[in-house]
Amino acid sequence: MVLTNEQQAILNGEKGETLAKVMETVVRYGELFGAEKLVPVTSKYNHLVTSFGLKMMTPVFDLMQQLIDAGVVSEQKFSADPRPLDPNVPQNLLQKIVFNVAMYSKQDFYEGQLQTLGLMDKNAFTCACYLDQVANKPQKGEVLSWAESSAVVYANSVLGARCNRNSGIIDIMGSIVGYVPYFGLLTDEGRKATWVVEIKTTKKPEAQLLGSAIGMKVMEDVPYIKGLDAWLGDELNDAACSYLKDFGAATASNGAVGLYHVDNLTPEAKELGESLIAEGAKTYVIDDAELQRIYDSYPVIWKNKDAKPKLCFMGCPHMSLEQLKSWTVRLEDSLEAAGNKKVVIPTVFTSAPAVIEEFNKTEYAARLKATGVILSYICPLMYMNNPLSKSMPVITSSNKLRTYTTARYYTDEEILEKITKGVK
Amino acid sequence: MKVFKGRIVAPGNVTAEAVVSHAGLNTLASFQGALQFGDKKATCGDQNNPDLYNKQMAGKALCLPQTIGSTTGGLVLYCACAMGRQPAAMLFSMPIDSLAGAGVVIADVWLNDEKAKMVVVDSLGEEFLNYVKDGMSLTVKEDGTVEVN
Numbered sequence: 001m002v003l004t005n006e007q008q009a010i011l012n013g014e015k016g017e018t019l020a021k022v023m024e025t026v027v028r029y030g031e032l033f034g035a036e037k038l039v040p041v042t043s044k045y046n047h048l049v050t051s052f053g054l055k056m057m058t059p060v061f062d063l064m065q066q067l068i069d070a071g072v073v074s075e076q077k078f079s080a081d082p083r084p085l086d087p088n089v090p091q092n093l094l095q096k097i098v099f100n101v102a103m104y105s106k107q108d109f110y111e112g113q114l115q116t117l118g119l120m121d122k123n124a125f126t127c128a129c130y131l132d133q134v135a136n137k138p139q140k141g142e143v144l145s146w147a148e149s150s151a152v153v154y155a156n157s158v159l160g161a162r163c164n165r166n167s168g169i170i171d172i173m174g175s176i177v178g179y180v181p182y183f184g185l186l187t188d189e190g191r192k193a194t195w196v197v198e199i200k201t202t203k204k205p206e207a208q209l210l211g212s213a214i215g216m217k218v219m220e221d222v223p224y225i226k227g228l229d230a231w232l233g234d235e236l237n238d239a240a241c242s243y244l245k246d247f248g249a250a251t252a253s254n255g256a257v258g259l260y261h262v263d264n265l266t267p268e269a270k271e272l273g274e275s276l277i278a279e280g281a282k283t284y285v286i287d288d289a290e291l292q293r294i295y296d297s298y299p300v301i302w303k304n305k306d307a308k309p310k311l312c313f314m315g316c317p318h319m320s321l322e323q324l325k326s327w328t329v330r331l332e333d334s335l336e337a338a339g340n341k342k343v344v345i346p347t348v349f350t351s352a353p354a355v356i357e358e359f360n361k362t363e364y365a366a367r368l369k370a371t372g373v374i375l376s377y378i379c380p381l382m383y384m385n386n387p388l389s390k391s392m393p394v395i396t397s398s399n400k401l402r403t404y405t406t407a408r409y410y411t412d413e414e415i416l417e418k419i420t421k422g423v424k
Numbered sequence: 425m426k427v428f429k430g431r432i433v434a435p436g437n438v439t440a441e442a443v444v445s446h447a448g449l450n451t452l453a454s455f456q457g458a459l460q461f462g463d464k465k466a467t468c469g470d471q472n473n474p475d476l477y478n479k480q481m482a483g484k485a486l487c488l489p490q491t492i493g494s495t496t497g498g499l500v501l502y503c504a505c506a507m508g509r510q511p512a513a514m515l516f517s518m519p520i521d522s523l524a525g526a527g528v529v530i531a532d533v534w535l536n537d538e539k540a541k542m543v544v545v546d547s548l549g550e551e552f553l554n555y556v557k558d559g560m561s562l563t564v565k566e567d568g569t570v571e572v573n
Contacts, residue, residue: 025533032433032525049495056459059506060499063534103460147495167498167526184522219448219492220521256448256492256521301471385456403472403493404453 001031001181007038010177018070022173029170030181038179039186042143043161045120045136046078046175047129049147049168052382053107054084061106063169064113067176074175077120079129079136081148082318082350083107084382088374090311090346095388103386117172125377126352128245128318130154133354140267143186145174149258150249150317150400156259158236158244160267162186165220165258185258191222191268192278193261199227200287206411207243208399210286211250213294217284220256224277229264236265238322249317250399301406307393312343312419313380313407315350316398324351324359324375328368334420335371342372343419345395353377381405425573428552432568433520434528436543439563440485440512442556442572445476448492451500451523454481458509459500466509485562486511487553490521501527505540513564516546517553545570 003011011027013020030038050060067073084104091099115122120136127148129136138144140160146152147166155161164184166174174180184190195218199205205228214223232240244262251257261269261276268276314327327349335341349368351359356375359365368375380396383389384405394407395418402409410418450470458466458481466482482504491497501524504510510531514524528544545568556562556572563571 021533025529028529028533029522029526032520032529033522050499054460056462056507057499057503059503059535066534149493149495152495165495165522167523167530168496169499169502169530170526171495220490253493256490256523299471385460387461403450404456406471 001027001035002037003027007179016070016072018066018072022072023177025170025173026177026179026181030183033181033183035181035183037182039143039182041076041145041175041178041180043138046074046076046144046171047136047146047148047151048078048080048171051081051125051379052084053104053110055103055105057106060169061110061113064117068113068116072176073116074118074172076175077118078175079120079124079126079134080114081125081127082377082379083125084379086376086378089348089376089378089383098386098388123353126318127151127379128320128352130159131320131352131355133321133358134352143180145171145180147171149252153248153252153258153260154245156185157248157261157266158241165256191259191276193224193276194221194278194281195223196277196281196283197223197225198283198285199225200285201291202288204231205286205291207247208250208397209291209295209411211247212254212399213286213291214284215251215253215255215257216294218255218257220258222259222261223257224261224263224269224281226263228262232262232265234264238320240265242320242323245317245320253400253403298402298409300408302393302408303391309345309393309395309418311392311394312345312347312415313350313394313396313398313401314347314415316380316396316401318355319349319351321355321358324349324355324368325362325364328364328371330416331371331373331420332367334416338421340420344422345419347372347419348374348376348378348380350376350378350380425571426555428548428570428572430545430548430568430570433525433544433546434532434542435566436541437564437566438512438543439561440483442487442558442560442562443476443479443481443484444553444556444558445473445486445488446553447473447475448490449473449476449488450493451491451497452494455500455504458482459503464509466504481511482509483512485513485515485564487515487556489518489553490516491524495523497523498526498530502530505531505542506535508539510540510542513543513545513562515548515562515564515570517548517550518546520544520546
């Protein structure tokens with residue numbers, strides 16, 4: 001890799017040993033992928049994937065402390081993934097003890113570290129930092145040092161920013177030195193599609209199921225999706241963005257997709273069209289039968305497969321303001337049809353603190369509360385990742401949550417049916 | 425014995441028993457037991473990976489195409505190395521992905537501990553992954569050669 005004089009001086013230790021190690025990490029990371037240079041990070045804010053003060057993550061806290069002690073922090077502020085704890089989310093006494101004492105006992109300590117390192121706001125904890133209310137929304141063409149798979153794929157695909165699927169720790173290190181290696185999704189070549197996905201369904205495909213199918217098929221490649229604009233339209237309005245948020249999260253967690261193009265909809269596809277498709281690209285056709293095959297392939301790992309769900313999580317990734325409003329209406333209509341006043345399965349909707357604050361200013365907030373749904377800023381994934389929650393029958397329409405935990409996946413419509421009318 | 429040659433990502437000599445994942449390794453889902461619940465064997469917890477689910481990964485020669493899933497992947501690998509719960513070797517049939525690559529580099533730069541060592545070779549080819557089976561003895565050499573016995 002060819003470095004500028006300034007970059008080489010940092011690597012040589014002229015600005016301290018710790019910063020030199022940070023630069024060495026970024027350079028070696030880039031060299032592994034054939035990067036020939038570093039390019040400046042140009043976004044206003046960064047985003048970190050690590051938000052959880054999990055006791056066992058001590059090696060990460062130790063590393064962060066080395067940075068803090070050496071005064072090696074970023075000039076760029078950042079948001080971080082959601083908090084793992086929220087007392088409003090149902091938990092029994094044992095769970096409370098396990099969560100607060102055994103698992104996340106380092107939460108306050110780690111949040112203190114994050115604030116020292118440059119957290120943009122004490123409540124800037126969400127996986128959906130690009131939502132308008134959170135205000136960490138990069139512009140088209142900006143170069144990022146983000147991690148969080150669902151945020152990276154959204155920033156690349158829907159916003160047209162440029163970011164590799166960076167790992168936690170690399171995210172902050174790129175931001176500290178102010179440069180990231182130029183490879184992969186930062187390059188025009190790396191943004192070309194090596195798969196063409198043809199959507200031939202008879203109804204609008206479920207976002208999280210479609211994303212899962214594509215992720216599992218193309219893995220880390222870039223898909224160019226044709227036929228989805230017939231269902232989403234050709235404008236990136238709130239509904240389309242919410243759909244693409246959930247779709248992208250499923251492609252990134254069920255596979256390793258960092259960028260997708262939707263014909264006639266996402267910015268680069270609108271601008272460059274099929275010239276984004278690489279020569280020799282493979283084709284994947286998705287029809288109703290293929291989506292059903294994917295749905296049927298998910299293992300159910302509850303001990304009792306017929307157990308009555310004890311909890312429902314919606315919002316992994318965090319729900320948008322538009323989703324909170326539209327789900328409020330759907331819940332009301334479905335409850336009324338069922339003759340119920342409140343949800344019959346304890347249900348938690350999760351969203352960013354800033355979105356919740358905005359939602360609470362609307363008339364929908366009281367209406368959602370009346371349905372019995374709990375609104376939380378928690379990370380459902382972190383709530384689920386322990387033996388106590390693991391043994392709970394939890395349902396969700398998040399394919400990301402399904403992938404990482406024992407939560408059982410249902411479509412949005414099935415979830416609505418179950419939480420408003422009961423399990424048949 | 426069959427010999428495969430790949431690219432050295434983290435050099436070293438090691439002999440270990442193979443465990444094989446034909447699908448992408450979801451690092452977070454696979455290692456969460458090792459990190460959160462003190463499982464020193466690093467038993468794979470990924471329900472979606474029938475090849476590896478419930479099998480020990482620590483100390484093994486983990487053969488895989490690439491890693492997938494959460495971008496915590498690199499720091500999960502870093503933590504596994506720091507805690508001495510890492511595979512003895514990670515052997516990729518494809519070029520290493522950005523998450524695993526980050527984890528390997530971070531561990532190498534920031535951990536100065538022999539117990540944290542993990543040999544990594546990538547680009548071993550599809551034939552490697554088709555040939556190698558669970559329980560086979562693999563010898564990895566400093567030049568990126570993998571001998572399968």
